[in-house]
Amino acid sequence: MSKILVFGHKNPDTDSICSALVKEKFEKNNGLDVEAVRLGNINKETKYVLNYLNIEEPRYIESIDDEQEVILVDHNEFTQSVNNIENAKIKKVVDHHRICEFKTAEPLYYLAEPVGCTSTILYKEFKRNNMQIERKEAILMLSAIISDTLLFKSPTCTEDDKLAAKDLASIANIDVEKYGLEMLKAGTDLSDLTELELINLDAKEVMLKNSKAIIAQVNTASIEDMMKRKDKIEEEMKKVIEEKNLDIFFFAITDIINSNSQAIVLGKKAYITESAYNVKLENNTAFLKGVVSRKKQIIPVLMEQE
Amino acid sequence: MSKILVFGHKNPDTDSICSALVKEKFEKNNGLDVEAVRLGNINKETKYVLNYLNIEEPRYIESIDDEQEVILVDHNEFTQSVNNIENAKIKKVVDHHRICEFKTAEPLYYLAEPVGCTSTILYKEFKRNNMQIERKEAILMLSAIISDTLLFKSPTCTEDDKLAAKDLASIANIDVEKYGLEMLKAGTDLSDLTELELINLDAKEVMLKNSKAIIAQVNTASIEDMMKRKDKIEEEMKKVIEEKNLDIFFFAITDIINSNSQAIVLGKKAYITESAYNVKLENNTAFLKGVVSRKKQIIPVLMEQE
Numbered sequence: 001m002s003k004i005l006v007f008g009h010k011n012p013d014t015d016s017i018c019s020a021l022v023k024e025k026f027e028k029n030n031g032l033d034v035e036a037v038r039l040g041n042i043n044k045e046t047k048y049v050l051n052y053l054n055i056e057e058p059r060y061i062e063s064i065d066d067e068q069e070v071i072l073v074d075h076n077e078f079t080q081s082v083n084n085i086e087n088a089k090i091k092k093v094v095d096h097h098r099i100c101e102f103k104t105a106e107p108l109y110y111l112a113e114p115v116g117c118t119s120t121i122l123y124k125e126f127k128r129n130n131m132q133i134e135r136k137e138a139i140l141m142l143s144a145i146i147s148d149t150l151l152f153k154s155p156t157c158t159e160d161d162k163l164a165a166k167d168l169a170s171i172a173n174i175d176v177e178k179y180g181l182e183m184l185k186a187g188t189d190l191s192d193l194t195e196l197e198l199i200n201l202d203a204k205e206v207m208l209k210n211s212k213a214i215i216a217q218v219n220t221a222s223i224e225d226m227m228k229r230k231d232k233i234e235e236e237m238k239k240v241i242e243e244k245n246l247d248i249f250f251f252a253i254t255d256i257i258n259s260n261s262q263a264i265v266l267g268k269k270a271y272i273t274e275s276a277y278n279v280k281l282e283n284n285t286a287f288l289k290g291v292v293s294r295k296k297q298i299i300p301v302l303m304e305q306e
Numbered sequence: 307m308s309k310i311l312v313f314g315h316k317n318p319d320t321d322s323i324c325s326a327l328v329k330e331k332f333e334k335n336n337g338l339d340v341e342a343v344r345l346g347n348i349n350k351e352t353k354y355v356l357n358y359l360n361i362e363e364p365r366y367i368e369s370i371d372d373e374q375e376v377i378l379v380d381h382n383e384f385t386q387s388v389n390n391i392e393n394a395k396i397k398k399v400v401d402h403h404r405i406c407e408f409k410t411a412e413p414l415y416y417l418a419e420p421v422g423c424t425s426t427i428l429y430k431e432f433k434r435n436n437m438q439i440e441r442k443e444a445i446l447m448l449s450a451i452i453s454d455t456l457l458f459k460s461p462t463c464t465e466d467d468k469l470a471a472k473d474l475a476s477i478a479n480i481d482v483e484k485y486g487l488e489m490l491k492a493g494t495d496l497s498d499l500t501e502l503e504l505i506n507l508d509a510k511e512v513m514l515k516n517s518k519a520i521i522a523q524v525n526t527a528s529i530e531d532m533m534k535r536k537d538k539i540e541e542e543m544k545k546v547i548e549e550k551n552l553d554i555f556f557f558a559i560t561d562i563i564n565s566n567s568q569a570i571v572l573g574k575k576a577y578i579t580e581s582a583y584n585v586k587l588e589n590n591t592a593f594l595k596g597v598v599s600r601k602k603q604i605i606p607v608l609m610e611q612e
Contacts, residue, residue: 099416100409105609107404107420107601114413128434295413303411 003035004091005061005068007082008118009075010039011203014046014147014187018140019073019118020058023094025137026125027071034071037061039082043201045187045219049143052183053136064088074118076102079205094121097295101207116154116161119144123164138171146180147187150219150256156293184256188221195232199240199251206299209306211247211269214240215294219254223262226253227285230264234284237266248272250302254292261291272305309341310397311367311374313388314424315381316345317509320352320453320493324446325379325424326364329400331443332431333377340377343367345388349507351493351525355449358489359442370394380424382408385511400427403601407513422460422467425450429470444477452486453493456525456562462599490562494527501538505546505557512605515612517553517575520546523600525560529568532559533591536570540590543572554578556608560598567597578611 006023008016017038024036036058042050050057063083064070070085071092077100078085092109093102096118113121119141126133133141145165149157152165169176190198203216220226237249248267255261264285265273273279279286291297312329314322323344330342342364348356356363369389370376376391377398383406384391398415399408402424419427425447432439439447451471455463458471475482496504509522526532543555554573561567570591571579579585585592597603 096413098410098412099405099414102408103406104404105606107402108418109420110405110416110418112414112416114415300411 002065002068003033004071005064006034006036006071006073007039007058007061008073009080009204010082011200012038012040012046013043013074013202014049014183015118015144016074017042017046017058018049018144019094019122021055022119022122022137022140022144023071023073025134026122026129026131029131030129035059043187044189045147045183046143048183048186049140052179053139055136073122076100076112077206078102079207094118094125096121098299113160115158116156117145117148119148120158120161120164123168124160133168133171135172138168139174142168142172142174142176142179143183146176146183150254150259150292151177151180151184153259154293154296156296184219185221188219188256190218190220190226195229196236198229199233199236199249204294205244208248208299208303211306212245213248213250213267213269213302214244214246215250215252215298215302217252217254217261217294219256221255221257223253223255223260227262230283230285233264234266237264241267248302250298252288252291252294252298256292259290259292261288262286263288263291272302276301276305308371308374309339310377311370312340312342312377312379313345313364313367314379315386315510316388317506318344318346318352319349319380319508320355320489321424321450322380323348323352323364324355324450325400325428327361328425328428328443328446328450329377329379331440332428332435332437335437336435341365349493350495351453351489352449354489354492355446358485359445361442379428382406382418383512384408385513400424400431402427404605419466421464422462423451423454425454426464426467426470429474430466439474439477441478444474445480448474448478448480448482448485449489452482452489456560456565456598457483457486457490459565460599460602462602490525491527494525494562496524496526496532501535502542504535505539505542505555510600511550514554514605514609517612518551519554519556519573519575519608520550520552521556521558521600521604521608523558523560523567525562527561527563529559529561529566533568536589536591539570540572543570547573554608556604558594558597558600558604562598565596565598567594568592569594569597578608582607582611 006020008020020036024034027034038058042057066087069089073094076095090104095112199216203214241249248269251264252261312326314326326342330340333340344364372393375395379400382401396410401418505522509520547555554575557570558567
């Protein structure tokens, strides 16, 4: 029997990588033969975390064999998962997203909570099982929480996330604000990425009510700098719309310092952005005050307009 | 704001009713404004439990309003749930089945475990929250576990179910074997049901890979007695097949004393039963030795054949 593979979503963010590594540790402690893997390139924010801990990137996989046993973290929608997920044996899921386009043939362990970060749920799993959390896992989980909640400033951040982070910070003996800001800033250095890489960096394919959409997001310390690349970004977005037959491609450039986003929106349903946020798209773009969370402030808000 | 409604599946069995009542208590303890309701008639087995405890049946509902907040127990598939579930706000799910034909627009609390009974998971929720279990809830959960595992004899029964039942029996100060057998036997008195009521008693509409199916099950102490009604049962099954455009209607008559089932199978895909169990359907029926669990021994086994 091959190992059970543990992974987060495609275009992995810090939560997807860190939670896979932490879940690997948790299941190993429970005696399972598991391996954390990744479904895409590691971004600079996550690299900062792995470098800080001096640990290797998980192995990259593109697809899985039929009947492969898997554990999913930080996602459930098959469009965001590994190729051939339809034919996998999904043993467990730990996630904090809506459930959609997900199905299994057999009963499984599924734990979802409406909190800001998958690692917060994993933290509770450790606690519930009276399992000791070591420094490495504490920093991995803390990094994921900081990343997903933008240092507790996102509207997705809950009391549970804050409590988990506080305890994890004390285990890790780390200054959360200092470490967190350095980590987030490391993630905003996107100067060496092509425009295609930018729009793919943290892109999620989602079904809105009746529309095929990609909602992509990048974090930045300067919206202005990023907008200098708007024409080329739009060029690449158009290609993806054609290739994937999308109804809408929503690209959010999120200012992590001031907690706002600039959206560039293309596709035949781009117009729903206007009623969703009561803004006018000018040259395909609009400033969205206070919007930082794809999960809370973009996906459900766009869905309402369909 | 109206109450949050808590309910199990249509054609409710003992787990669906008892788990809804127990979850109501759990959430009330946590300060939520909830009401357990039911989506169908209470069967005789469940009536035995409610009479034993001298408690009222939950209120029957047929449909819900848009945006109604709900908590699902013992199911997730929309085809098995309340009418208009697509437009509900699903806050929580506690279940022990595969996940299928289920989706939400927003993140939620979802707890599934591959154990024999929903109440086993609820029992663990009480424990985890250091919440005291009172005698009434202990008997409700114990009854659900006995019902779903056929007194721990079903292959769906896990160590967790047994451990939960043991602790619950000690809280309730009850002789499990004696109480359990009386409860199960109460459920096998089906003499006053019409054939239509029989096939609807515990019927689940499920999608196999590509086939629309109903898998119905009744418990009996005598397969022979039940088979005397075969012709009329088939008549009613045929009507349902036509009405719902089913590919297969699988009716399992389960002998709870000897742990076998007699299947009556109709529909254009009835033939998959033969390769699934290596039997020959004669006059639309076959004896299935050792088969008692729809979840473990019927649904996945039929799916394999498609």
